[in-house]
Amino acid sequence: MPGPVVRVQEAGFDLAAEAARLTEGRTDIGGLASFVGLCRADDGLAALVLEHYPGMTERALARIAQEAWGRWPLTGCTVIHRVGRLVPGEPIVLVLTASAHRAAALDACAFLIDWLKTSAPFWKREEFADGASRWVAAKAEDDAAAARWAKPA
Template structure:
């Protein structure tokens, strides 16, 4: 059963990794992705909004798909909401497996699908007072598309 959380609190990579592998002799490796807020183009903060319940269900469905595709011993998805400053973590994805290839591929899959299928709304705040809603990016769609018909390696 994956661990799924949407929270305003900071993300603790060490704590989450330890929790995923605690007492598990079948974990050979954990792949991770920790996404950080960038300060591109003078961004002062990123504000993320979501619909409670709907967002967690979507994240759980993405994690369940990863668990169906790869022999995972567990996975964790933690996504922040609220106001996030440059340099702060936004999202953490962990995939644990007996072997590295499954963990690495599942981790890449999870973050690619989160970028395109998770219902979050992102607004950039700039130092000069401007604000802008973040639009979908073609590059994110292309990254996610590679998994549509791909069999696990």
């Protein structure tokens, strides 16, 4: 069984193509969950510029995907995160999780997006139509969302 696939790229991605790639020739997958994060046009946003830490980013995503692989009986997992300049409407991040049954696929998908928001070295800068620019601040609710997946002591 192939392990998690993790990619960091400037190019866009196609949800249907990635789903087809993950499920091609497979007969053991009963549920495929997907999450796509999109660039939203808040407050006159013209673009999001995503910076990352090359090397550490790939390591962190691989570690997070491996954590999900160990916690749930996954049979497929794809994580793609874009970097560079993205305009509203463009996809930023893709998480695909496959399992024999839906619960593991859905839970692992939610876990992955919650964890990568708080545990992978990406930073967003917002650019506005009037030329203003600001770094997005980390949100306490993202920490709370990630914390709900903490293993009981």
